[in-house]
Amino acid sequence: MSFDKIRDPRKIRHQIGDMECDYIYTAGVAGERFYIALRDEEKLLATRCEKCNITFMPPRLYCDNCFTELASFMEVPSKGVIESYTITYFDRDGQALPEPEILAFVKIDKTDGGLIHRIGEIKPESLKIGSKVTAVFEAKKERKGALTDIKYFKPA
Amino acid sequence: MNIRKRVAVIGAGITLYRRRLKESGKELSFYAANMALESAGMSRNEIDSVVMGTAPDAFDGIHMKSENLLDGAGATQKPYTHVYVGGGTGVFAPIGGWWHIASGMHDTCLVVCEEKMSPCFPHPQTAFRSIWDPIISRPLNPNLVWIFALEMHRYMKVHGIPKEHIAQVAVKNKGNALDHPSAQLAAKITVDDVLNSEIMVYPVNRLDISPPSDGAAALILASEDVARKYTDAPVWLDGVGWSLDSAYWTNRDLYFPQYVAKAAKMAYKMAKINDPPQEVSFAEPYDPFTYKELHHMEGLLLAEKGQAPKLTVEGVTARDGDLPICPSGGLLGVGNPIAAAGLMKCCEAFWQLRDEAGKRQVPKAETGVCQAWGDLMQVGTVCVFKRDS
Structure with a gap:
């Protein structure tokens, strides 16, 4: 019996x-340190393994x-370098965004990792993989100890 | 049966068990796995494969959480398998590890179990709301405690067991847990304390139930030839068994867990145990509720049907009794981070059979049985461990 027609x-x-x-x-434990430094000191913290020569970010x-x-x-x-980026025109419900949003994988300088984040203060047509970018922080009183305490990365 | 390699346990590790820990699930996995590696004198690159056991993803609130936990479990770029049979997972994960070694596929396997139940609000019970059959059971809005209360009441009625006898399990296990460094709910209590604690769901009082917990545990398995390179005192995982009944728990008599008995028989046969009460020196049956320890002792064929409460009241199951049951302190005392709680029992067997259990040490421990249970009163998982001789 099929319910296809219902x-x-x-x-x-x-x-x-x-x-x-x-x-x-x-x-x-590591996340607590990372997000409190982000909120209170506008700093990115990493951990490093000397033996394996890896600097972990986050x-x-x-x-x-x-x-x-x-x-x-x-x-x-x-700050860091754009390793890859994409431009999204629709939200996840399929609604057109008022402004296209640029999302990038930013390799953080002096680390072996990076952060996925928004890119701002640049037109999509000017974007390049390999461009240097720097973090723009929320105003101190707005910061909550979360990844969004960085508003976006902008061209350095 | 074609078992190519005898399987040894050569290391164990465990975190604190607490209602809420600061560590993330990955970090908990790391601490347990690292402790196990250190106890075996091994590094991560000597591990061939990793088996992860976790209960519902809905506790941590991370869908496909085993993938999330992978790097903490030491599995980066290794063969990695997630095994899952609900509450039975903690004793199923070492069985998953056993497959890798016994088949000859790998020489070493790291087994990790993790549960972080504290993120789930308002209470981890919420995650159980959707385990029921949506058509038959969910319209009544079931919760686990009243479903298990039905099983408990049936067990009491069939054998005429007084609640006082069942309450003795909480007294014993919370007392045993006083000697366990990871324990969450260790306490010196009396039978009256249990009977006078608030009735959650008749006949279950508050002190009859284990708590929700955060925690992780780990075990290292190795083939016989490789195990000898690391230790003079391997513990043998000589019998494994598991059995699942259907989710129609209303179509069987709840007073006896047939599926646990089937799993136990499978494991005993493999371990060449013919007379379990005589040959087993201690056991760690699954005790999320007081009555479950007794129910499972009977399922494990360590007591005649209906006799486990009497043995408990007589002190036979105390740590210094003839058949110590849950010398660790069990889920009632150490805590119940679901999958990690089951593996804690296997860690306990390892420490007991190497005389490394400290104040918890059972005299003359030669053979230990661990068992877990879960899903809709339908899963039995059993491991039999033996001292090296």
């Missing part, structure tokens, strides 16, 4: 349900290569 499933015997739960996620509490705990955090520049 467009409204509520016309079939059914139960309404959902799978909603609410969450309050903890940032973790910082991790351990090196996933040699599996050593990384206890010390170091400040790195809040």
Whole structure:
């Protein structure tokens, strides 16, 4: 038996349900350090594994290569290089955005990692992979200890 | 059965178990896995494969959380497998590791279990709302505690078990947990404390239930020839068994867990155990509720049907009794980060069988059985561990 012709499933015997739960996620030990430095000091913190010569951005509490705990955090520049970018014209519900949004993977200087973030103060046609960018922070009183404490990266 | 390699356990690790920990799930996994590696004297590059066990993703609130946890579990760029049978996962994950070694596919396998239940609001119970059949069960808005209360009540009625006898399990396990450095709810309590704690869902009082927890545990498995290179005291994982019944839990008598018995028989046969009560020196049956320890002792064929409460009241299952049950302190005392709680039991077997359990040490521990249970009262997972001789 096929229900293909029934467009409204509520016309079939059914139960309404959902799978909603609410969450309050903890940032973790490394995340706590990273986001508090971002909020209070406008600083990006990284962790470094000397043995493997890897600087982790965002910082991790351990090196996933040699599996050593990384206890010390170091400040790195809040700037980097665009490794790749994309321009999005629609939101996830399919609605056209008032302004196209530029999203990029920014490799952070003096680290082996980077952040995905928005790019601002530049026209899409001027963008280039390899361009240098620097973080623009929210005003201090607006900062919440989250990735969005950086408003966007702009051309350096 | 064609088992190519005998499987050894050569390392174990565990984090603190708490209602809410600062560490992320990845960080918890790292601490447990790293402790296990250090205890075995191994580095990550000596690990061939990693098996991760977690219960519903809905606890951590990260869909496909095993992938999220991968780097913390030491699995970056390694063969990595996620295994899952609900609450039974913690004793199923080492079985997943056993497949890798016993088949001859890998020489070493790191097994990690993690659960971080604290992000889920208003309570991790919320995550259980959607495990029920949406047509048959969900219209009544079931919650796990009253479903298990039905099983508990049936078990009590069939055997005429007084609640006082069941309450003794909480007294014993929370007391045992006083000696466990990871424990969340260790306490010296009395049977009256349990009976006088608030009735959550009759006949379940508050002190009959284990808590929600954050935590992780890890175990390192190795083939026999490789294990000897790392340690003179391997512990043998000589029997594994698992069995699942259907989700129609209303179509069977709840007083006895047949699926646990089937899993136990499979594991005992493999481990060449013919007379479990005589040959097993201690056991870690799954105890998310007080009655479950008793129910599972019977499922594990360690007590006649209906006799587990009597053994408990007589002190047989105390740490210094003839058949110590949950010497770790169990889920009721150590805590219940679901998958990690089951693996904690296997860590306990490892430490007991190497005489490394400190104040929790059971005298003459030669053979230990660990078991977990879950889903809709339908899963039994069993591991049999033996001392090296």
